[in-house]
Amino acid sequence: MKNMNKFFSIPLIALAFVSCAQTEDVRPAMGTVSVALSKQAESPELITRTVDDDLQVDILNSEGTLVRHFAEGEAHSGIQALELEAGTYSLEAYTANHRTTFPDTERGEAKYFGRTDFHVVAGRETRLGLRVPMTNMAVSLQLPADIADRFTGIRFALTRGDRTQELSSGETAYFDLTPAADLTYSLTMTNADGETGSKSAVLPVERQKAGTHYTITYAMGQLGLR
Numbered sequence: 001m002k003n004m005n006k007f008f009s010i011p012l013i014a015l016a017f018v019s020c021a022q023t024e025d026v027r028p029a030m031g032t033v034s035v036a037l038s039k040q041a042e043s044p045e046l047i048t049r050t051v052d053d054d055l056q057v058d059i060l061n062s063e064g065t066l067v068r069h070f071a072e073g074e075a076h077s078g079i080q081a082l083e084l085e086a087g088t089y090s091l092e093a094y095t096a097n098h099r100t101t102f103p104d105t106e107r108g109e110a111k112y113f114g115r116t117d118f119h120v121v122a123g124r125e126t127r128l129g130l131r132v133p134m135t136n137m138a139v140s141l142q143l144p145a146d147i148a149d150r151f152t153g154i155r156f157a158l159t160r161g162d163r164t165q166e167l168s169s170g171e172t173a174y175f176d177l178t179p180a181a182d183l184t185y186s187l188t189m190t191n192a193d194g195e196t197g198s199k200s201a202v203l204p205v206e207r208q209k210a211g212t213h214y215t216i217t218y219a220m221g222q223l224g225l226r
Helices: 002-022
Strands: 030-040 055-061 066-070 078-085 087-095 113-120 125-133 136-142 152-160 163-166 172-176 183-190 196-203 213-218 223-225
Touching: 030 055, 030 087, 030 113, 055 078, 066 078, 078 087, 087 125, 113 125, 152 172
Parallel strands: 030 125, 136 213
Antiparallel strands: 030 078, 055 066, 055 087, 087 113, 136 172, 152 163, 152 183, 183 196, 213 223
């Protein structure tokens, strides 16, 4: 009987040791990431709000799960020394409207979205710089200041795909670049003799570029695009 007690005491001690080892709290290896953010547009005048105002930031792990979200105003033009577990991540910076499809009743506004992948190394700081591009384009109308003195019934319309916008001089409308489509525009007006005329033109899809501000100008019978 004495020998049997000794025999069974060994596995009991081993099991107790394994149980203790499983409950030990092991902290994952950590690193930090710092991100500098800026907006990017082909036409800089389209950047009417600062990064601090309206960029949101999401950090996702390698499985696409959201790890951290920064609401508007929280990024403050960047992120400083954010602690993350070592591994691979994606960072997305965007304006809240970046998935919005504007209807004909709205002029729209600039939309921004950018994404980059990065790797966090344990015990080190990863530094990133992300320029967040504008994803749509802007189109404005500019007419001579005295055109209303010489013409009446002035109507200017833009159509791209299923979306149509009517603009007055100085107004701007925004258009997505997908799906691909030509942008057609026309100016109709009536002169002092009661004669109504119109002129149309096209901005072909291959000339359209995200982040660009196109201004359509009219100079007494001539419509130009620059």
